[in-house]
Every structure is written in structure tokens, then in C-alpha cells.
Amino acid sequence: MRGDMLKRELQAYAKEIGIDEFRVTTADPFLVMKQRLMEQQEKGYASGFEEPDLERRTTPALLLEDAVSIIAIAVAYPSKLKDAPRGKEGERRGIFGRSSWGLDYHQALKQRLTLLEEKIQELSPGARSRSMVDTGELVDRAVAERAGIGFSGKNCSIISEEHGSYLYLGELITDQYLPPDESVEELCGSCNKCLDACPTDALIEPGVIDAKRCISFITQTKTLIPEHFRYALGNRLYGCDTCQQVCPYNRKKNATQHSELQPDPEQVKPLLIPLLSLSNREFKSRFGSLSGAWRGKKPIQRNAVCALVHYQDRTALDALRLMAETDQREDMRALAIWAVGRIAGQEAEDYIQKRLLTDSAEDVQVEGNRLLEEWGNGHAI
Incomplete structure (x- = not known):
């Protein structure tokens, strides 16, 4: 043919x-x-x-x-x-980016x-x-x-x-010949809304992105992230849409023609506190159909902890203390201690000192002592 x-x-x-x-x-x-x-x-x-x-x-x-x-x-x-x-208070929610809906x-x-x-x-x-x-x-x-x-x-x-x-x-x-189409003219013009809106200045210049600063990338990593990036996450559990949300070409764009890509609201905007205690099996059962599940539950749980700090949700303190005391993952215990300190403030000083006496893991010691130093009591144990 x-x-x-x-x-x-x-x-x-x-x-x-x-x-x-x-x-x-x-x-x-x-x-x-x-x-x-x-x-x-x-x-x-x-x-x-x-x-x-x-x-x-x-x-x-x-x-x-x-x-x-x-x-x-x-x-x-x-x-x-x-x-x-x-x-709402006591029922704060996170959000999966749009590319992970459906x-x-x-x-x-x-x-x-x-x-x-x-x-x-x-x-x-x-x-x-x-x-x-x-x-x-x-x-x-x-x-x-x-x-x-x-x-x-x-x-x-x-x-x-x-x-x-x-x-x-x-x-x-x-290997079949098909007549090629022509490329399209670049039409951003003088608009810089995406560059101005990027929460971490990951867009270095037009068309150039530092992926390591991009929140979409950061939400997919599995390690502890620098504290300033933890705040930048907001309530994002996976991905970031900011540079697309502000783009004039996306105004009033909402594709509804593909039923399998339509989001389940409870799945893509879940309650945060229950995420902290999900087993691997529960995570796969609930979120396994999403592209945002490809890295497993750990990044989602880490991002949920950051989101709880973003909301300053004091109702999460019991769940965060439980994570700090029982989670098998050293970096997640460390993050939970950080979150307790950032939400409860200096009220948590005694609790954090006790955790540092009990838990010698390096990440835990670093996060806990940084909080104590801020409060004028660094390395007091």
C-alpha cells in the first residue's frame, strides 16, 4: 500500500x-x-x-x-x-498530579x-x-x-x-514509509507565567529544566529530601502541575472523552493520615492502577508526612509519633520526628530528646538534633 x-x-x-x-x-x-x-x-x-x-x-x-x-x-x-x-481540620488530604489520574x-x-x-x-x-x-x-x-x-x-x-x-x-x-507532517511554530511569545510560577525555580530558563529541582521529580525519589523542598511540596503526593495550570493554552481544557482516564476523587485526593500506616498490599490494592504508584508506597508516605507539616495538622501527631517509634525505615522515622517537631514546636522537645536516646540511627540523630539546636538545646543528651 x-x-x-x-x-x-x-x-x-x-x-x-x-x-x-x-x-x-x-x-x-x-x-x-x-x-x-x-x-x-x-x-x-x-x-x-x-x-x-x-x-x-x-x-x-x-x-x-x-x-x-x-x-x-x-x-x-x-x-x-x-x-x-x-x-478540613483532622481530615487533611493530599493530591496526585493530573498525569496520574485514572x-x-x-x-x-x-x-x-x-x-x-x-x-x-x-x-x-x-x-x-x-x-x-x-x-x-x-x-x-x-x-x-x-x-x-x-x-x-x-x-x-x-x-x-x-x-x-x-x-x-x-x-x-x-519500516514503512509514511509522509511526514510539519513541525509547529513555537507560540509562547513573551509569556513567562510558567517560569514565574515554578515553586522551586526548576525552570532555569525558557525550555531548560533542572530535573533535580522539579517537584514532579522530587515527589518520585525515595530518600530524605532537603528541608526547603519538603515545604515546597505543599500537599502534593505525586507530580506537580503548577507550570501547566498557569499556562494560557490550558485554560478551559478538560478532556472527558476517555472513560478509563477519568479520576476517582477519593483515590487521587486521599486522606493523609491513613496513608502513613498502609501496608504494601493495601497500597497496591488502593493505588496500584495509578501511574503514580510506580515507585511504591514510600515516596507517597514521605510526601504525606510533608503535607501534614504543610497543614500544621496537630491531629496527626499521634500517627507521626507512632511512625517515629515503630517504622522499620530509618529515614521515615527521622522524617516523622522532624514532622512532630515542626507541628508541635518546642512542646515536642522532651519527646525528641527521648527518641534520640532510644534511636541511634544516623538520620534520626541528624533530624532530631537539628531541631534541638534551633531551640537552643542541641546535643543536650
Whole structure:
């Protein structure tokens, strides 16, 4: 089948299976992105979650022999939480970022890409292809940008005039020729709202992000985080939407056409205190369908502790003291002690001194003694 005919057939089919944007680019190397990635690594801005091999990240032919074309797809996700439960004193709630609402997007997009691969086989028997979503080697944003899904905004998101930036991205490399689409002009203009709004100044300059300062990245780490970042989390349990929320292209954008991506309000805006005592099994049962569960319960629980400090929720003190005394994880006991001190203030001085006498773990000693030093009683035990 001729390339233009094949493309038209696939575009029509893509709409049938719930793909909102279907564009095509060549399988040529992504040389501009390679240079950006090299600079990102040199400056220490990479998160560490990425594929380390820059050649594989930017050379499609290394991923599929005889690669000719790349299909870029996008699926819009919701930005509004209908019937959102309201938090109140004693029942404070955290929030999962919008990209973690509904069914894990890796599954949602992979299902669509698999159907697309099967359709290519049906229309062009013997065709070879390879698809990927997020965790694959290629940079989704680079593929989407060159294919014309949207332009790369100052907040490093792909922005579509029709859908905004609330888009899941995926791609399919194929050895079949499909006429490529044109890229889209960058349309941020003089707007700097995302740079001004970033809570941690992670957007170093337009189109440049220090991933290690980005709250979305920080919420996914598993270790203790510096205290100033703990405050910056607010009530975020996973992800951060600030730079997208302020973007003018996202005004009134709320995709409701994909039922499996619609959020369960109680799941994505859960009560904080119960999170502290969840078992692994309970966590998987309740949150396992979300993309935000991929790192397990520890980051979510750590972020919940920070959120309780954000709210200064004194009703959480009993649960935090229990965590400080019984949790098997040294860093979580340390964080709980910090939280007790930050919520109760100097009232907690005697309690913290007792914990330092009982618990010799290094993290616990560091967090506890820092509080005591602030109160004029450092290393008093």
C-alpha cells in the first residue's frame, strides 16, 4: 500500500481507538535533542530516571533496523476533578498530579499502540514496528515536537493549540514509509507565567529544566529530601502541575472523552493520615492502577508526612509519633520526628530528646538534633 494511503487509513483508525493526535515524522536522528541532552548532563540537570545511552535516545535506527518513519500519538487527559472531596481540620488530604489520574497512562497508551501495530500488519503484511511510552529510549517530547503534535513550551511540555499540554505522548517506529507532517511554530511569545510560577525555580530558563529541582521529580525519589523542598511540596503526593495550570493554552481544557482516564476523587485526593500506616498490599490494592504508584508506597508516605507539616495538622501527631517509634525505615522515622517537631514546636522537645536516646540511627540523630539546636538545646543528651 502506498505511503499516503497507509497514513490515511491509520489516521482514521487512530480516531476509532481513542487517539486524539496522530502525526508522523521521519526516523532521522534527533540531533538537536542530542545536543540538548548533552548540555543537560554536563550541567547536572538530568533526573537519573532517563535511558543513559544518548545514541539510543536520539537514533531511531538503533531501536528498529531499517526504520523509516515514526508515528507520534497523543491522548488528552483531564484537568478537572469533579466532586472533589474537601479537606478540613483532622481530615487533611493530599493530591496526585493530573498525569496520574485514572488508569496508568503507560497501559492506556500501550493498548492503543498495540492496536495500531496490529493495524499496520493488517494493511501492510510483513511490516516491522516498535512502540514505546515514556519508559522507552526515545525522547517522547522530541518526537512529538518534530511530528507537529505541538510545540515545546517554555515549561518543557508539548503544547497543542487544540488540547493544551495535558497530553500523554507515545510513538511507534516503523519500516514503512509514511509522509511526514510539519513541525509547529513555537507560540509562547513573551509569556513567562510558567517560569514565574515554578515553586522551586526548576525552570532555569525558557525550555531548560533542572530535573533535580522539579517537584514532579522530587515527589518520585525515595530518600530524605532537603528541608526547603519538603515545604515546597505543599500537599502534593505525586507530580506537580503548577507550570501547566498557569499556562494560557490550558485554560478551559478538560478532556472527558476517555472513560478509563477519568479520576476517582477519593483515590487521587486521599486522606493523609491513613496513608502513613498502609501496608504494601493495601497500597497496591488502593493505588496500584495509578501511574503514580510506580515507585511504591514510600515516596507517597514521605510526601504525606510533608503535607501534614504543610497543614500544621496537630491531629496527626499521634500517627507521626507512632511512625517515629515503630517504622522499620530509618529515614521515615527521622522524617516523622522532624514532622512532630515542626507541628508541635518546642512542646515536642522532651519527646525528641527521648527518641534520640532510644534511636541511634544516623538520620534520626541528624533530624532530631537539628531541631534541638534551633531551640537552643542541641546535643543536650
